[in-house]
Amino acid sequence: MSATATFQPVTTGLFTLPSQPGDPNIAEPAYQIVRRNGTVTPFDGGKISVALTKAFLAVEGSAAAGSRRVHDAVAELTSQVVSALMRRSGESRLFHIEDVQDQVELALMRGEHHKVARAYVLYREERNRERAAEQKRETAAPSSLHMLAEDGTRRPLDEARLAQIIEEACSGLEAVAADAILSETMRNLYDGITQDELALAPIMAARTLIEQEPNYAYVAARLLLDRLRREALTHVEGYPEQATQSDMLTRYATYFPAFIRTGVDAGLIDAELARFDLERIGAALKPERDLNFQYLGLQTLYDRYFLHTKGKRFELPQAFFMRVAMGLAIREVDREARAIEFYDLLSSFDFMASTPTLFNAGTTRPQLSSCFLTTIGDDLDAIFKGIKDNALLAKYSGGLGNDWTPVRGLGAHIKGTNGESQGVVPFLKVANDTAIAVNQGGKRKGAVCAYLETWHVDIEEFLDLRKNTGDDRRRTHDMNTANWVPDLFMERVALDSDWTLFSPDETPDLHDLYGQEFCAAYEAYEEKAARGELRVHRTVRALDLWRKMLTMLFETGHPWITFKDPCNIRSPQGHVGVVHSSNLCTEITLNTSKDEVAVCNLGSVNLLNHLDENGLDLSRLERTVRIAMRMLDNVVDINFYTIPEARTSNLRHRPVGLGLMGFQDALQKLRIPYASEAAVEFADRSMEAISYNAISASVDLAAERGCYESFDGSLWSRGILPVDSIRLLKEARPSVSMDESSTLDWESLRKRVRKVGMRNSNTMAIAPTATISNICGVSQSIEPAYQNLFVKSNMSGDFTVVNAQLVHDLKARGLWDEVMVSDLKYFDGSIGQIDRIPDDLKALYATAFELDSAWLIEAASRRQKWIDQAQSLNLYIANPSGKKLDELYRLAWRKGLKTTYYLRSRSATHVEKSTLKGTDGKLNAVSAVQASAPINIDVNAAWGKACAIDDPECEACQ
Structure with a gap:
């Protein structure tokens, strides 16, 4: 029987999905279907099941009728199609009939119903030919579509403007076609479409093409700009208004003062900004820089950063950057000139301030700092004050690192009640729940990381906090955790000797000691324990505890491994305190105490923007770092402090953390594979240049504004710069292996530092930059490329990401085509197994798990030798085993690293293996690795639960 002769599936009006929650055959009434004639009908679910059933009957004949197997298959396929459509529809809640049929076809192929899928494809092709022939016979009729305006009136659809906007969005970009976007857009329109849906339609059309040509990411962003312009201009002007990008060349300057007034009137913008010379400021805006955004970056700003009232944005991109710049320049003498200077740096993407600064600069609550570190005291007042401080600090976008080591352990004596302590874990549960409750106004989840030192008697329970089994009252599923590991423990692991656990109420000085002083005190307490002079203690095999640390790191992604001694020995501020923990993302290493909450203000240099034909553009880099350091230093004085201990600490020490992003992009532009000595050398030289200029800029600021209060006695005051402090670490731990070479004139800088002083106690830290790198359209931080084609998930949704440089290279060699897109999807964004790609490109574009x-x-x-703080360093391991993890983290310790961050295990995520046009990639959590025995990792429990790349639920990645 011919399938094409008898197969007549229902192809109109698909899906009436549920009024009953959870029923896969019913959808919310808001979902609609656009038929081919442009009419819209409710999304009717039963008809997909009918179409699928007819498909099986067409292929299998009467044997399929009433078959339980066919019934179950149809039900499962229908559910898959519905889920895929609802997930992909996003804001529009609208499907085109062709999209539905694409998903039916895809579901059949995935389910390996190959004969049925073939019949379905053949039927669609036949109907397409019939419709094309019929269309040729008909005379083209003028469009009768209407748009529903916001005031409820119906207006004829302005097809000319739609075409103009799409043409303008494609202008100046190679390999993009306005006709393709317009055609796809028109296919999805219907009579009575709302203005918002009309604005969304071309964006969605461009999005589907990004996997074929990366430049469509710019097209989609420019189309989103049109939607944003209408929203913002209407809000500011007070009446319906819209403009093209070319219109904005003159409109921006007049819009900007109105924007400031609107923000001030709404209570969102500091009234002081209205007292700037707004005519001068508005004239300095550069509208053409709106065109530099890619879709992911602009959509992220639209969803989370731009100011809005009642859900309507009134802040355009260049106004956003200028608002931030003005907020950072508000106390400058010539504040207009400084604001313009700061704006130029931000809007060019040469440098980007951190998320809290972008959120809050220029507003009525300018909490601009990124990271806060606290030490929790050992009594109820101190513990709950620490939790309250967490809430106050998180409210305005601060990320938190808590040092919990002083809290006495399980079984310790409580003098006031003559009872026994329940240990630190129950209080960590409260801190976890507080982080969830305080979600920064819905902008992002509260985020906190708890640190505990390895000698604490509760350390083993601490390791289990993120497990999904056991007593849930002793689990913290939403809080990050980190081990604060002393060198002595690592030495005991190497010797396979014993390790003693103590309760800090009986060993209080261990918390503040490091290096040889810690070793002496620790061994003295071991002797006291052996004599029975301590109430709570326990001896374990150091290697067994190390194995459990690595096992839990692999199974749950936590606790991270961070090293106490290098953080303190190389700290410039050892003369006035102790580093007791790092922060939420392991790059900040500042002193904390009961009187001081450490604060750090972050921003990152875009390394890709500082390359020229000769490599690193040192003069441009020097300018960027000089201006960036001034911006970061200004944060200290402008900042809105929610607790007094943070204000005291920040004003006294003035630490800042200048970092970098776009490292992988820079390597690829320089044609340097990540896994090479040349890449290591570039890491060294680029960080040396940033370090030299950051320290020099801080000296210049000290000459202008004065030294920070606690400068005297610091390593800086003794002429010991970060690269010089390596020798202090080598004296304390001779086995450390760190390069000490340099190329710049450090001796002259040392003399300037000692003579003039420093404005900032700390100057550098490399943060993850996951969100601000999206804004700038570059690879995050120092990360290797995760995949060359994947779908990135964050709080703004799912976004196709393609390595544009790879596409450029493949085009140059005649290798970029639909087959290559399909291959990239099949191999999860890796080119290593694609035979026709040359070896030099495979090396250059090797992904993180291939390194x-x-x-x-x-x-x-190499970077760490130049940095006075630390760096967020993710580690990747494709085929984990106990032996590999052991070697990796011991290597990190030997190479002098201060901290490590997430362990990423393969395969946390995969690209949807679809070759249908119009289908997007999708991340699916399908980890499947198991570990081997050397470190006794439980192979039944080890499912690779390390944080998925860009997990939208993982705030540390945002």
């Missing part, structure tokens, strides 16, 4: 993480550690060690 030996030893290269990441070596590059990080």
